[in-house]
Amino acid sequence: MKPFILASQSPRRKQLLEQAGLSFSIIPSSIEETVPNHYSPEETVALLAYQKAADVLKDHRDSVVLGADTIVSLDGTILGKPANDEDARAKLHLLSGRTHQVLTGVAILSSEKEVTFTAQAQVSFYSLSDEEIDNYIRSGEPSDKAGAYGIQGLGATFVEKVEGDYFAIVGLPIAKVSRALKSFN
Template identity: 60%
Template structure:
């Protein structure tokens, strides 16, 4: 496969792509992340991934660009990264003993072609005690992650089960991205 540009600064996405043995350069999109709240969470995150990828393609029109973004949705509401400790605590309480959706939007774009999709995974949390929530927040892990947790870290201890692609929860549905890249690069 031809090398491509990853339009994301996520260390988790970079690690997953390296795990798959892919050649790429990281050039993060600097655009502001605003979700269209008039569409479904899947459509909103797919649009944002596409916008990120296209913003980099404008600067590198002869390249293939991969854009991605991940959101958490519960009760139809998109939750981003927590603003502060109280916000992280509120999110974790909301997830306690419930199922929510983790949706990762992906866009592959070039001057000749564009593929955009969203992968949704259902995540169910165990009922959480105040102590469990406070200990997790004290770890510092919730603050740079949508929905205030990372399944690939200590947040794994909060999760009772998932239904869908684990890697989409981490930040990139790796197997599908690999297949889409292969199809995208076909000559």
């Protein structure tokens, strides 16, 4: 059996792979994330996942490498990680009372095989008050999260409804990943 590598430092992805009973090592990708401006959110997240896995695979050709990326999209516009508190506030105001899409792209690569896919969910937020947003920003949680929130933390209190793969929102659609890995033995 080939060594299995997660090309990410995400604690959430690590936890989900452990939860699935998988043995793996972590070697984060060091690529600079670049995507053509005309790419759709689906194309963007799939390309970023592929770039991360390919970056690690080039130095570990005897392994199976998993790369993943998660984005938040509102009306086709990608809301990345906030640059600062003001940016987080602006993103949360945009999401307040609306439904947005969360997509996770996954690429599983070896020297013999490639599998890529995306998983998604629709997330509806309650209307958020300025006080709720300010308190959330003070918690520090939004600083490194796509769309300025984490559903597995305090951000869960903003969510009215989820449709689709919850684990795509957390950062890794683990059931789909587990099934795809079977084809790599």
